[in-house]
Amino acid sequence: MLATAALRQQKLLDIIGSIPADYTAQEHPVNAVQQLLGQLMELTGSTYGFVGELKKSDTPSQLHTITIINHAPEHSWNFTPALQEVASNGQPLIVPAGDSTPAFIGLPVACQQQVLAIIGLAGNTSGYSADTVTFLQPLLQILGHLHFHALRERETRQLQTDFIRLKSEWDLLMLTLDDILFEMNDQKIFTGIWCSNDSLLFRPREEVIGKTIKEALGEHAGTFDRLTDKLLETGENQEFVYPDIRQGLQNWYQLKLRLIKDKSPAPRRILLMIRNISEIEKKNNSYLQAQSELHRSNQLLGICQQMGKMGGWEFNVATGETYWTREVYELREVPHDYPLTFHSSVEFYHPDDRSVFIAAREALIQHKKPFDLELRHLSAKGKLTWMRTIGRAVFDNQGQLTHFRGIIMDITDKKDTELALTTARDNAQKAAQSRSDFLSVMSHEIRTPLNAIIGIAGILGENPAAEQAEVVRSLEFSAHHLLGLINDILDFSKMEAGKIELENIPFDPEALLTGLMRNYQPMAAGKGIELISRLDHLPATLKGDPVRLSQVLNNLLNNAIKFTSAGSVTLDVRRRNASAGACTLCFAVKDTGVGIVPEMQAKIFDTFVQEDSATTRHHGGTGLGLAITKKLVALHNSNIILESKKNEGTTFRFDISFTIPETARGPMHKKNKHREGYLKNMKLLVVEDNSINIRILELQLKNSGAQIETASNGKLALQKIQQQSFDGIILDLHMPEMNGYETIPHIQQLQPDAFIIVLTADIMPEVTERLARLHVKDMLPKPYAAEDLLEILERHRKT
Template identity: 65%
Template sequence: MLATTFTGSLESDPDGGEMKDDMQLHERLMRQQKLLEIIGSIHDNFATPERIHNAYEHLLPDLISLTKSEHGFVSEVIQYRNGTIQWQPLAKSRMPEGEGSFATSLQKVVYSGQPHISTVDNGTATPWSFLGIPIVFQQEVLAVIGLITQTTPYTTATIQLLQPLMQVLGYQHRNAFRVREYQQLKNAHTELKSEWEALMMTLDDIVFEMNDQKVFTKVWCSQENLLFRPREEVIGKTISEVLGEHSIAFNRLADKILRTGEPQEYLYPDIRHSLEHWYELKMTLINSPQPGPKRILLLIRNISARERKHTGYQQAQSELKRSNQLLGICQQMGKMGGWEFNVVTGEMYWTKEVYALREVPPDFPITFHAAASFYHPDDQPAFEAARDLLSSENVPFDLELRHISAKGTKTWVRSVGRPVRNNNGHLTHFRGIIMDITDKKDTELALTNARDSAQKAAQSRSEFLSVMSHEIRTPLNAIIGIAGILEENPVTEHAEVIHSLQFSANHLLGLINDILDFSKMEAGKIELEKIPFDPAALIQGITTNYQPMAKSKGIELVTNIDRKLPANITGDPVRLSQIINNLLSNAIKFTNEGSVTIAVQMESSTEDTCNISFMVKDTGIGIVPEMQDKIFETFVQEDSATTRHHGGTGLGLAITKKLVNLHNSNITLESQKNEGTIFRFDIPFAVPENEANQLRKKEKQAAGFLNDITLLVVEDNAINIRIIGLQLKNSGATIVTASNGRQALSKMQEQSFDGIILDLHMPEMNGYETIPHIQHLQPNAFIIVLTADIMPEVKERLHKLQVKDMLPKPYAAEDLLHILEEAKSRKQKAESD
């Protein structure tokens, strides 16, 4: 694999919705498909090695498109013996001004042999991003691809995408180089052989004459230094005396020629082992017209250069064979084959992978039009239409089709076809690939089914929770509402009962809130609010609510709040209250004696931020070490006895941890069995300016503040209607009631209303269906929705219906009065404008 020298942040895959994930997956698949198409065309483009420029001219536009670049070039690297390096251009797009500024980055790629990403200042507002990728074979940089963009900077993801392509290019470029070198060697070999044959007709490097006693009598040599011994040490000596280890072979040849008269030939290395020279011996009898002893002529030529070139030729052949084998392996691993149609000769060609995919023998008759028969009958028209467009108008095609082999094997294939032109722009071939994509299609189908199942499961869960929320919160609204009304005029002997009623209802509300909040967190639909609040007042209010619970168990509830805390910070008081409530409730629940302490401390601050630490400590039963990592998991308590004795869903701490994480923080735990527990966490808050975002305290409304207001209360639960009436008793509002949407619309046709208090879940016509009719009949009336369904989808649907005011059931009477006061003010302001 290619290594990178890029230093910087990696691209991240941000957490988004399913649609965004699908889009990102689709984009990645499209880029990978484009890459496979490019890889598939490489073998065909490099088929003619002497035209390697053409191959890169075809490849460069595809790379620029794939990487979303504006410019690019390909240069072959030429390394000289003195260590200098030059570049020979192979392909080049229209380059930007100042292209010489990329030279430094290009040198880094060549010397390191690794991809390199850099930013080049070209004097404009937006600098160029440069990506240099080496084409490497066996650690040798053969060429460099340079890509340039000014829109989206390159990242390591771009390098990782191109890695398979670079590997194939390395093999192909080296293969083309070897074929080109092989051709050069072959031509040189032929030329050398011709020269050698011509020279042998005149004078060889060394010529010896020997008598019939195998004694050297004469020596001719074009270069004296070619003799392995001085001339005087050769003449008058026998073969055995002169040739040493080669004497046996020379004696055998001499004996045979003296016996038969047939010329002899022999190749041998230099007897001087320090020299890597090879020689060719031709031994013939000298024909003499006069009778006499036989004479032997030895023609010896130094063929070291020829042998070296022959060895290089053999090595080039070996490299070419290995490159073809590696390409074949790549095609087999990619389940991909290629095809070609010569438009001049009409010749059709398939690679062996296509024969294997279609399960036909090598002698199977193939034509340009017969390929359609291998596709599913329903897909044949699409293929034939694309093929005809390619043939008649030279329009490329890229299709995913169902394929049926000659033996009936069914697969999915990607079929690609494109026209190929020569340097003059004349059409010469149609070429393409056929790739088995069955695994990809199976994966896509599995992902689609999984997504559909997940969507159905999520919808079912949402619907169930919505119904459960409505069914539980509706009676809770009545219970809490009645308790609130009774608390306004308490009877002494009933005070404790009312308190118990409120505590039980709030406890039940806390349980259902835990379940709903956990569901929303799992769906990633909780977002933190950013509103001003007083942290000290928030903590004091929470601990005041828990004082009766602590007192009933005989334990002390201690509050320790840092006096340096700002009186006004910006954050989400509801979620912070939920965290503190869960921790305090657990601490009191699991502490039978001693105390529970909540401490709030200012850790650090600046002009507009502060970091506040929170600690909840108890002297309760504690948590054993082996359970401390699991206690924050869903539905986990220390043991079943804990659940039976203390109750609870096991969701409290899981939700607490998630809420703390939402604040970009962590919660820590310190505990020993029977020695108590300490929870700690820090949260950063913004501090608003002194005069901005000041806290607004809800003031109690004066009696009769709604004297001139007529309200229509649309609610199917008689108890809730009664409670709303009691809650608005002192407001002075005139109240008319209806039990469903149809009755409400009927009454709106009879009289006008200033506002409508509306439930969502009602028989015959629900709130969602009723709202558009209300807005049409009485567009100036304000709408306040009271609902026991608090799922996130409710706010989204109401927002689309342009309804601003909503109170979740159960609610406090003062919240209803406050929202009515604000709605009345908005209405009066709109009427005055």
């Protein structure tokens, strides 16, 4: 028995000693394993043998067959479940023989508590016991160690192969990237470079590999160094964008720093990735700039829309989508989730204006006709405003309709202003008309009796009695003074309305100036002051407006005499810039009167301004004289200059340019006195409702030889015209029953050859315009000079 045990032990030692030396050199040592398995079967008296390998990558564990030896192939035993059980729990398994199955033993081959392989034996007729496991344990341990080292060798070889392959692939991959890759150790020393084009490197490779950041980058190392320190300290990836450190290159780069994750305790390695992002940066900068400009434009647009109370709308023809800007919602006082359609806008317009909007919108849809309307608008909360609404059709480059677009704009303030302006204009027109009507009536009512006064004074002045001459002159002066005041008021009104135009007719300047001075001699003599005229050598005839020139000088002389209590008043006229066809006269009116204080000199030409409130009471006047004078001088393209000192006198200066007519360079012919009876056989109809004026006309025409018929209004005049013919009709405009304007067309129809002379106390600008429309050229304002009427009548006699 001992001999048998010793023999078996010796055989086991022989098996262990005969394990091939190259058992671990092969990936799958099938021959060596098969030889070993055969020896075990012989040693254990088994007829079936199996060796399988467990791989770590299998989950759950699976047996991979290395070799099988079965000396009884006629038996179909299935020991797979038993083998799998040994593989799962790592413990030996003994299965006794059954009716149809032999005895079985499964032995795990393990090392370091890891099952690496399974040996299965079967067919021993005596069966297997725990002693068999104990007996084979040394062999199982040796096989476990051998198999473990074989696996490690295979893994090592595989790792080396994989490393070589991966490194090759890594290098190829790195070279295909646009990035420049650097590897550093934790001492911040460059250990590797991958770059497809060395010209992209900021320095040659040999000047970088083995160098620290500071050694390789010099003065530019600061940021790189700080980022690397932060990466090593925190383990967090770092990124940085920087411009090219080389001079003259406008490039931008992106730096990324990452830790290469190796298993501890491997030294830490750092990967630096540098990418040229110049194009991206340019595009990004352009994009950011465009975004900024767009944002700013949108802000400005929003502010403009808000300030302008204006919003936009759009309808997409293809999608049917309707869009409103924020301001439209605000103007219509609806929430921003208000349901929108192309027809949503209709309900926001005033019921009376909706039909206009709908018609315009239909014209836009059907005929692409744009609209621009001003309509009343009702918000959802009932706020009534005025809106300007605009719609347009939008086409693409191929002429296809794509959208309808437009705006709505709150124009309530504009409309209110327009309505206020319209109301103000209407009121101003009414006020102007009322003023015109008032002045017309006042002109007529004052000038009518003045016409009688001046007419009577003129008749009395033809052959006055010695004791009446002074009274008649005083009467004429007073009447003309009153007429001057009325003319000031009317002229000022006409100037404000822009209705005054200068005449351009021939006149004798010396006669005009001498006559003015003669008229003011009595007024100056009454105050005990000297009236002096200093006239240069003047042309015999000038062409201009003698009436307005007289008005200017009248105002200045009248003022000078009024405000001078001692001394003199002088009219000085000098000629300069004379030529064959034109000359300029320099006028100066000087007095030794009260003068004007400096603070009043700038205001004295203003309307209704006099130096103090007592002036009007003491000297009289309207306060319009100098205002009118300044405007009349300005109409002559000139300016009036004031020189004055308090209590030392005042001087007014102005220049006016005149033309010298070619045909009237010599002395002007004086008007001949009309001979008695020169209008003999001329038949005249005088239409006048004032009996005194009729009597004056009769007296003025008494010696002319004209035959005179009279009528007190237009109706009576037409009756006489229908009964007899007249050479001319002299008529007033303001009469009862039928006024002159109404009568003239009937006269022209009944007696078209008869001339018409209008005598009117209404000298407002509208009168001349209305008479021009009636084709009446001859008009004399009341009060008129008898000589002027006789001149017109003589002209008609000659024609």
